[in-house]
Amino acid sequence: MLIGIFWALLAGALVGLQNIFNSKVNERANSWATTALVLGLGFLASLVIGLIVEGKKLFAVQHMELWFWFSGIIGVGVVVCMVNGIKLLGPTYAISIAMTSQLVFALLWDSLGWFGLEQVPFTFKQFIGVIVIVSGIFVFKFGGLLQGRKPAVQGE
Amino acid sequence: MRGLLFAFLGGALITLQGVANSRISQSIGTWQAATLTQWTGFVTALLILLFIRDRKLREFKQVKPLYLTGGALAAIIIFGNVTAIQQMGATFTISALLIAQLSLTFLIDSKGWFGVAKQKMQAPQFIGILLMVAGVIILRF
Numbered sequence: 001m002l003i004g005i006f007w008a009l010l011a012g013a014l015v016g017l018q019n020i021f022n023s024k025v026n027e028r029a030n031s032w033a034t035t036a037l038v039l040g041l042g043f044l045a046s047l048v049i050g051l052i053v054e055g056k057k058l059f060a061v062q063h064m065e066l067w068f069w070f071s072g073i074i075g076v077g078v079v080v081c082m083v084n085g086i087k088l089l090g091p092t093y094a095i096s097i098a099m100t101s102q103l104v105f106a107l108l109w110d111s112l113g114w115f116g117l118e119q120v121p122f123t124f125k126q127f128i129g130v131i132v133i134v135s136g137i138f139v140f141k142f143g144g145l146l147q148g149r150k151p152a153v154q155g156e
Numbered sequence: 157m158r159g160l161l162f163a164f165l166g167g168a169l170i171t172l173q174g175v176a177n178s179r180i181s182q183s184i185g186t187w188q189a190a191t192l193t194q195w196t197g198f199v200t201a202l203l204i205l206l207f208i209r210d211r212k213l214r215e216f217k218q219v220k221p222l223y224l225t226g227g228a229l230a231a232i233i234i235f236g237n238v239t240a241i242q243q244m245g246a247t248f249t250i251s252a253l254l255i256a257q258l259s260l261t262f263l264i265d266s267k268g269w270f271g272v273a274k275q276k277m278q279a280p281q282f283i284g285i286l287l288m289v290a291g292v293i294i295l296r297f
Contacts, residue, residue, distance in 0.1 A: 001243060001244055003243060004239065004242075004244040004248075005244070007236035008236065008237070008240035008248075008249045008253045009255075010256070011233045011235075011236030011237045011253055011256075012254060012257040013256045014229045015257045016256070016257040016258070017226070017260060018226045018233065020261070020270055021226025022223075024220070024270070025216070025223055025224060028218045029215045029219070030208075032201060032208060033205055033215075033216070035205075036198060036201040036205050038226060038227035039197040039227065039230075040227065042194040042197075042198070042230030043194035043195045044228065045230065046190035046230070046231040046234065047191050048231075049187060050191050053187055054185065058191065061188050064183070065183065068183070069192075069196060070196065071177070071193050071196070072192065072193040072194065072197035072199075072200065073200050074169050074172055074197075075193070076200045076201055076204070077165075078166055078170055081163065081165045081166030082163070084159070084162040085159050085160075085162035088159025088162065089160070089163060093159075095163075097160060097164055097167065098163045098170065099167060101167025102167040102168075102170050102171045105171040106175075106246035106249070106251075107246075107247045109246055110246050110247045114175070115178065116179045117175060117178075117241070118245060120247070126295055129296075130247070130251075131291070132290055132291030133288045133292065133295075135291075136283075137258070137284065138284075139284035139287060140283075140288075141284070143278065143279070143281060143284060144279075144280045144281065
């Protein structure tokens, strides 16, 4: 489990960093050019590391299913939703809602055991845990706004 | 209302991306999954870019080179996300991920790194992160 926590924390920190870098690009270029650049570099980096780790095995792909080819489009959907959400609601509100929704769906899919996830029965304890986390997100995002804290601009 | 729907759907898709990646990784391997999904996403974004008029690729030149490289972090993000989801499920993974994400954003904001407007450390952000950690503890133990 410690390995899992380590990777989740590292991934989260990098998402925070990436959001800041991407929003700097987005200030100058339009959001589709930014998205193409971000995904293109993500592809190159995955390809290079994959080749180093796996060698030629990277391309010896078996057990391919048709939908695997289309799942990359989810990332494009994320951009469309977040760009429009932030435009309509502002970053603080939009990102708080999106983070809440991330957790709600994680809980939903864990308890349904979809996508090969190990099914974790939904309990009252989990419900309370998620409510407390969500309240933390809103305190973080909205606390201090009254004192004029400028919200951090994010968006994947 | 439309904004709410967009933000809500955006969050759902972020989680969907994580669990889909972890499912694909089970079948074909994690680096294969990362390479494949970033490639198909890239091609899709590129096609959309070709269809819209407002193409300002030249403006990349006005951005500091460091900031242009943010996309490359996705390789590690996807690997980390998939590994964590496979080890401890989606809820716990997303919770830990969000705590790290907000903590780093907070640190960068308060130090004014990467040219972001420097902001004073304030109690609500500390309390928010503490609440999130408390929530994770309730979730797990």
